[in-house]
Every structure is written in C-alpha cells, then in structure tokens.
Amino acid sequence: MAVQRLTSRDIRSESRLDVMTALVVAREASRNDLTRQTGLSSATVATVVAELIAAGIITEGRTTTGKVGRPTTVLHINAERGYVVGVDVAETYVRAIVFDAALDEVGSAQVARDEHESTAEYVADGVERAVVGALEDAGVSRDRVLGVGVSLPGLVVRESTTSILVPEWTWHESGMSRVRDHLGLPMVIENPLKAVAAAELWFGEGRESGSFVTLNLGTGVGAGIVIAGEILRGATSSAGEWGHSLLVLDGRGCRCGRRGCVEAYVGAPGIQETLREVDPEHPLAHADLQQHFIEALAASLAADSADPAVVETIRRTSYYLGSAIADLVAIINPEVVTLTGWTAWALGDYLVPLTRDVLVAQAPGESAVDVHLHVSTGRGNLVATGMAVQAMTRFLVDVGLLTSKVPAGL
C-alpha cells in the first residue's frame, strides 16, 4: 500500500474534526473559545463552524453578554442530529450504548454471552439483540441512527478477508454482514484496543498529547497506539497486539496457543497464575470469575494488614507489566501510557508506582524517565464509547465533512 498523500481537503477535514471534538468536550463554547482551544485561526474556525451549522451538526444557542464587549453566541453540538451506537463484544457479554450526536449516553442494553460459544451466528445475534435493546431503552427509532460501531476482539483485515484472531473465533465477515443487513444501518467494525484509543483521543489525555498508548488490562490485554494524533492500524489492522508480544520466549502458555505472551502474565488469568505460583493453596488461587478475583485482590490490599501472598503477586505483576511496557517504550517511545480496563481500575493504585519503577529501570537508557504512566480518568465502557466515536467519524466521512481514514468496516 503506497503512502497516502495529503490534500487541502485533509487540512480542512482536520480543522473540522478539531472543532467538533473541542465542542463535544466543552459541551458549549463561543467561536473565540474554539479558536483558543483548537489553536486554529479565528477565520478558519468561523468557516468551519458555518459549514458544520449548514450540515446540522452544530447549532447556535442563546447569546450571552459578558461584562465588557459584544454579546457572544454560544455554540453546541446539535444533539438532535441523530444517534450513534457503540457495541462492545466482550468475552462474557455484548454491551450496546446509544449516544446522541453530542455523544451523551441516552440508553444501553447488555446481553450475556457464553464465552465458550463463538460462532458467527451466535455473536451476530448477540450484537443485534443488544443494539435493538439499547435503542428501545433510549426510545430511539432505527431511522434516527447515523451509524453503529462494533468492537470485535482481535480483528485482522487481510487483503480480501476480514477475520478474527482470537483463537476460537474462526468466523469471517459474513457474520457481521448479516447483522448489518438485519439492522439496515451503516456499520463500522474495529478491535477494542483501537476503540479505547479513539475514546482517549476524543475525551482523554490524547487531546493534549500527540503520541500515546492506551493499555487495556482485563482478561486479555492489548495496546491502542496513537502516533501524531492518528490511531496506528497497521498493514492488517492488527497493530497494538502487545498482549501477544513476547515477555518470556517459551514461557507460560497463552490462550492464543503460543508461549510467553505478555497477556499470559498480566491478563487477569495470568495474575491468578502468579498467585498460584506464590501460594498454590491460596483461597483466591482458584476463584472462578476473573473480575471477582481482581476485585478480591484489591479488597485484600485495601485491608489494614494486606495478605503477603497478594502483596507478592502485585510485586511480580508490576515487574511483568513494567518490563512489558518498557518494550513498548523501546519500540514506540510514546509520551504517555494510559492504563484502562477493570484490572487497571481495581489495582491501578497499587500497580502504578511499582510498575513505573520497573519501567524506568527496564526501558533503554533514559527513554522512560519522562513517560507519563497513569490510570485513565475515563470510566464506563470505553470500548463502546470509542466505537460510538468511530461510528460518528464514519458518518462525518460519509456526508463529506471528513476525509479521515476510519476503517472501511463492512
């Protein structure tokens, strides 16, 4: 694939996206506010705002008068423009969230999944039921939906096929095509790592930083990589599979079928395996539900006298995590590393300080000294939020306002 060349349409597209995201975050802003926040010229902001008003994306609200000077017209996103749906197909559930065009959540639904069943029909059915349920919850009719974004774990796009690299997921694009045809809605698909990166790019630290990595820590782990403000997709859309890069050649077996992957050490089942290595008889060593196991670790650490086996498990996990992040710093050298996912939210306070020390020691030279490692301030389902952002972006591309290369979807 040859290098994409820039055109003046790309510049205008970027300006529109900057104004749009600034307004989504600020909720309301004057043209002057937008000029300040985006760093664009006031002439560019005026032009872009006029275009977005003409397209029904932005509306002018009440006019306020400050202490001095002229009255100011306040702008906001036209929430009535329509709705987007973000869908997170996770191990044990499918969650769909409906957002209005201002990206405020207006309804949601969740459908349980049997994590051992992964046929195309079963997953597609779950997506469809979750979307329909979320639209009902929001009281939004299908014809008001601008687009649906679906996150599928481990997405890989090859030249002629779209497939899924999670081991047992062998189904191809036909499954999702069926959903799209049933729903009759524009649809974009992406993997959860890139979905989280998209959410951070619009709502998180990414707004301030040109290059960052979001690490999702849950059952699986992976990275969303943003370079110069763009999500890194890679040749087959599988960039960011840091969870399946090696920490220990020929090390622990990973559920992907290979050995020694990062995920086998810092995914929730990997952390449990570490606890079993520390104390095979520990009451939590064989806890059934991963998320409960992680929460039990957090509860133990918060107690007055922490369980020494749990403390040692956290120490080893920080060593694994810091070493694995050091590899990302060696290769990508980002400014910011953001931890997300339920493991990060439950254990972040304990993991981050230890992990930071390991990271600085294990990364080449001084390359990690200035890295800002922190837990994401975003909460809720960042995967669904990110997919709603992607669906909105795709809509803006379809109506000719953006040229950004969002995934072609289906």
Place this chain on the structure above:
Amino acid sequence: MAVQRLTSRDIRSESRLDVMTALVVAREASRNDLTRQTGLSSATVATVVAELIAAGIITEGRTTTGKVGRPTTVLHINAERGYVVGVDVAETYVRAIVFDAALDEVGSAQVARDEHESTAEYVADGVERAVVGALEDAGVSRDRVLGVGVSLPGLVVRESTTSILVPEWTWHESGMSRVRDHLGLPMVIENPLKAVAAAELWFGEGRESGSFVTLNLGTGVGAGIVIAGEILRGATSSAGEWGHSLLVLDGRGCRCGRRGCVEAYVGAPGIQETLREVDPEHPLAHADLQQHFIEALAASLAADSADPAVVETIRRTSYYLGSAIADLVAIINPEVVTLTGWTAWALGDYLVPLTRDVLVAQAPGESAVDVHLHVSTGRGNLVATGMAVQAMTRFLVDVGLLTSKVPAGL
C-alpha cells in the same frame, strides 16, 4: 507535545520531496515521467519543477525527440548545487562519505576508533578527521558543503538535553557542538536506525510501501520504523530500540546492563554465545573479531558439508530472530521488514527462510502471513547514505523548500 497540524505548505513540501526523490532515483526524467512516478497531477509537477529549477536544485538537460510527438526535455538533479556528507560513527570506525547533490558518492574516508574509548573529545575528533579526509578525497572544498549528517548510536533527546544511551557513552551535546563549530558546517545528528530508514525511504523498498521496518543486524541490532511514509522518532527520539526490547525476561545479560534483550540473542556477540551453547569447544566459539566470526559462519554454511554446530546455531538464531520480529509485527504490524547490516548480508540467505517460518508461527493470528521479509538490496554504508539524505533534507528545509520535520540537530 501537541499534535502538529497540517498546513498547505506541508502539502507543497511533500510534493517537492516526492519529485526530488523520484528524480534522484531515476537520475533523469521528463515531467511526464515524474507525473507517472509520483502520482501527482501534471500541473503540480510543472509547478514544483519550476520551483526546484529556480532554487538551482534541478536543471533541464538535453531535449530528446521520441518516435512520435513533441520533443521532451529531460530533467536531472543539479549535481553541482553542492555536496552533503554522511557520517557513520560505528563501534570500531568513523566513516564519512561525500555525495554530490544528486546523491552520487564522490569520496570517502574512514578513521579507526578504539571501541573502548568514547569520550566526547575522542569521538568528536574522529568525526572531524573523517569529514576532512572525505572532503579531501572528493576534492571538495568546505564552502561547497550544504550540510553534514552524523549518526551516533543510541541517540536520546530529552526536553533540554541530548544524550546517548549506549552504556559507556555518557557525553552530551557539547561534543558534537564542538565539531560543528570546528567544521563551520550545518549539521544534523540522528541515530543509525533512523539513518538506515531514511536511506530505505529514498532508495529502497520504502519508496513503494507506506509502512515498513528496517532491522539493522550487526554488533548491535535495532529497528528503523516508518509509518505512513514518516520515520517514527518518538517522544525522546529513541523509537526503534527493538534491540533492547525483551526476548526473554531475566535472560542473557546484554551489554546495555539489562537482561534478556533481543540484541543479546541476535547481535553478532549473541550469535557467538549461541554457538558456545551449542558447542563450547567449537573453533569459532571464541573468535575475536565479530565481523570475521559472522563471515566464517557464512563460509561454513556455503561449504559442501556444513558444520552441524553452525547449522544448529543458525537454526536457534532464526528462532530468536523470528520471535523478536513477531513482536514488532504484533505491535507495529508493518507491510515490509527489511534486514540490513553485515550479519544480514553475510547470513541472510540462510536466516531468512527459517526466520520467516518462525515469524509466521509466532506472530498473532495471521498477522505475519503477508509480511514481506527480505534482505535489503541496498549495499555499502546505508547509515552514511541515510545521514547524507538527512543532511540534504535539512538543507532543503533551511532554504524553505520543505517543511518536513527533520531532527533539529544541534
């Protein structure tokens, strides 16, 4: 660092660079040829060519008449415009190569380095002597030099300092500033991984592919990463330190002071350590000079009956190398992986097929199936060539023809 926003100057800059690189490679071309090669419109090519002629970068040559149609004016780079010097500061030598503005080599010089001495003064003195020697060899006077590009191993740029991460290299920018002041020439510094990537971007496979990785295999190893046609520098200019990412947590000691780095397995001393593990008594197990050791392996493999210990060493090295490249594919997901450096040139025929099999097996899912893994067709000192390219780019920026973000240098 906030995201850099595009301007229309960036678009014009990219077009100029495209025309320039196409003409450097083609040596001579008509405007129509350039239109075909760059994919730019013929109007853009005409404008850009006029600008580059005005700046003395391109000249119009003889007019040829084809079998049919109008006579065609042939363009070429104005080699007389001036000279650039590329300098490779390696472990055991400093090599400087002088190129004319068409990037044809016109002279060179090499100065031996004691690899155990790395004071700023010593290295700076070596750079200066090599540059002066190369200019003498080329018969080029100093006032004809447009710029000098110096590659230093393991460059790291932090907010206020430029330092070097190769363990024993503790000197800071003062050393290179002294050289620049002595030579009185514009200077740009960069690390060798990015220099090789720059050479590949102008002369190699990079011209066809938007995202690729060049792996330099020698005493040290590392990656030059190109994404969407841009060299990835990272927050502290140390992106691509793949050689110091982990292959085996707590594995072999690496000369960087940490354990288990990729370089400790696939750098030339690492390959020798593998041979010692296979057969501690092997005559080559303690060979003194690394490059001779690698060449001896190649000679053994080319012999009628290859030495089983050498064959096993190559098998294990391919396993290490393929696994380590799989990590890059997991994280970056490039289209092309190009091997360079004297290990790649000597052993590539033996390493590549085995490494490819390991890569496909070890990378997540099908993500490496379509990766084009090959030995660079470029020969000679790609580091010096790449630094000459960087010096030329910097010159074009300084005269206002490019906006590309080349390193700020010193």
